[in-house]
Amino acid sequence: xxxxxxxxxxGPTIQGEGMVVGKKTMFVRTAGCDYSCSWCDSAFTWDxxxxxxxxxxxxxxxWKRLQEIGGRRFNHVTISGGNPALLKNLNGLINLLKxxxxxxxxxxxxxxxxxxxxxxxxxxxxxxxxxxxxKTDFDKLDDIIHQLSERNRLKYVSxxxxxxxxxxxxxxxxxxxRYPQVPLYLQVGNHDVHGEDIENLTSNLLDQYEQLIDRVxxxxxxxxxxxxxxxxxxxxxxxxxx
Amino acid sequence: xxxxxxxxxxGPTIQGEGMVVGKKTMFVRTAGCDYSCSWCDSAFTWDxxxxxxxxxxxxxxxWKRLQEIGGRRFNHVTISGGNPALLKNLNGLINLLKxxxxxxxxxxxxxxxxxxxxxxxxxxxxxxxxxxxxKTDFDKLDDIIHQLSERNRLKYVSxxxxxxxxxxxxxxxxxxxRYPQVPLYLQVGNHDVHGEDIENLTSNLLDQYEQLIDRVxxxxxxxxxxxxxxxxxxxxxxxxxx
Ligand code: SF4
Ligand code: SF4
Numbered sequence: 001x002x003x004x005x006x007x008x009x010x011g012p013t014i015q016g017e018g019m020v021v022g023k024k025t026m027f028v029r030t031a032g033c034d035y036s037c038s039w040c041d042s043a044f045t046w047d048x049x050x051x052x053x054x055x056x057x058x059x060x061x062x063w064k065r066l067q068e069i070g071g072r073r074f075n076h077v078t079i080s081g082g083n084p085a086l087l088k089n090l091n092g093l094i095n096l097l098k099x100x101x102x103x104x105x106x107x108x109x110x111x112x113x114x115x116x117x118x119x120x121x122x123x124x125x126x127x128x129x130x131x132x133x134x135k136t137d138f139d140k141l142d143d144i145i146h147q148l149s150e151r152n153r154l155k156y157v158s159x160x161x162x163x164x165x166x167x168x169x170x171x172x173x174x175x176x177x178r179y180p181q182v183p184l185y186l187q188v189g190n191h192d193v194h195g196e197d198i199e200n201l202t203s204n205l206l207d208q209y210e211q212l213i214d215r216v217x218x219x220x221x222x223x224x225x226x227x228x229x230x231x232x233x234x235x236x237x238x239x240x241x242x
Numbered sequence: 243x244x245x246x247x248x249x250x251x252x253g254p255t256i257q258g259e260g261m262v263v264g265k266k267t268m269f270v271r272t273a274g275c276d277y278s279c280s281w282c283d284s285a286f287t288w289d290x291x292x293x294x295x296x297x298x299x300x301x302x303x304x305w306k307r308l309q310e311i312g313g314r315r316f317n318h319v320t321i322s323g324g325n326p327a328l329l330k331n332l333n334g335l336i337n338l339l340k341x342x343x344x345x346x347x348x349x350x351x352x353x354x355x356x357x358x359x360x361x362x363x364x365x366x367x368x369x370x371x372x373x374x375x376x377k378t379d380f381d382k383l384d385d386i387i388h389q390l391s392e393r394n395r396l397k398y399v400s401x402x403x404x405x406x407x408x409x410x411x412x413x414x415x416x417x418x419x420r421y422p423q424v425p426l427y428l429q430v431g432n433h434d435v436h437g438e439d440i441e442n443l444t445s446n447l448l449d450q451y452e453q454l455i456d457r458v459x460x461x462x463x464x465x466x467x468x469x470x471x472x473x474x475x476x477x478x479x480x481x482x483x484x
Binding site: 020022185226235 | 264266451
């Protein structure tokens, strides 16, 4: 049976971001990313710092582990990374979860297509704005959205852009214009992914959230949008595994 | 043309709660409620304290006012109260908004049916738990959910229960069991609807939010659920008109 590089399995907790914000879920975090965003809050998945924690697991191993720690206290699993879309063989795990009546959410930056995208119940595509120092391959992203649309999957898909500065904001507007048929979520960037002073972090994040709201409400070219903070960061700061 | 008792029109801002949390929207708040919840955060809509601010407006008046203050900076309007479901003639406003390609959200406690429920894009039914001191009429609520289901509207509907204490939590579980086909949102109650110390309020709300998450993640009878704070209260405290 083929294996998946897994860095963390934890939960149940709540999803703090995006299209199913607040949803009770388990998390499976895969290792490896084709990007290296300047502000990545999961850099340990690709920068080598946690390479000893990576475990090669079969779909069955992951499902067993999910049940071990989650018991019967979940019906939803979120697969995140890193970029889980690097893993062609993730279909085994997705099938196994669906067979067990588990809903599956997944987040990827939209740099690669996988055929199993059409099985995901809540697919978040999160292209990275200029502040990440990454460059979006729009041919690829166009193709991903086109394929999802052709297969009538857009109701299970959202776009999410993290905003740190004005250039990011303009980038997000471009995404909204380019893919008007896909729900767009704007998320406040966390400037301090290592900060440990949670009260400070919370009040900074809420200030930045308010500023982003102010910007959006004044902008007539950005009406069909949802603006969210990261709830898990407000509650738990930068702690891992919650 | 028939008139609607309106207490506030404001926005654009973001929806801080529930099924379209984060959505850029305008608000229209109608006056009058058939309930008097102990912790009502909009008691001015029914307790007489703002009776001089109530304006009787036609649908045209409301639409004009929305455009005056919102310009072209919105495509979504949220109607809240009080209980807007007291107003049979709200269909005029709803039709006018839809003709202008505006999406319409509405919140009601589920004590009355109106035929125009089937035109609402995001209908939040928020039955009140024991701490409100109100008593849910479950025959009525069953009938509302049944009618929405018959007309194939459940994908536009959610249930939301505000949680202050253990009895409320049990009530919310009962709602989830009774209407498994309707998405359920749990929301942290705001114990201090008059508090003006926003930092204190934020940190209390986040503490209570964390406690509610802890309770939910341990509960195997409450899996299919989303747990949310009130984002507008985190950002703006108890201020009106934001
Ligand atoms: S795509 Fe995601 S996981 Fe990869 S570097 Fe960027 S933020 Fe980190
Ligand atoms: S139903 Fe809503 S508006 Fe009416 S009293 Fe209760 S909380 Fe207030």
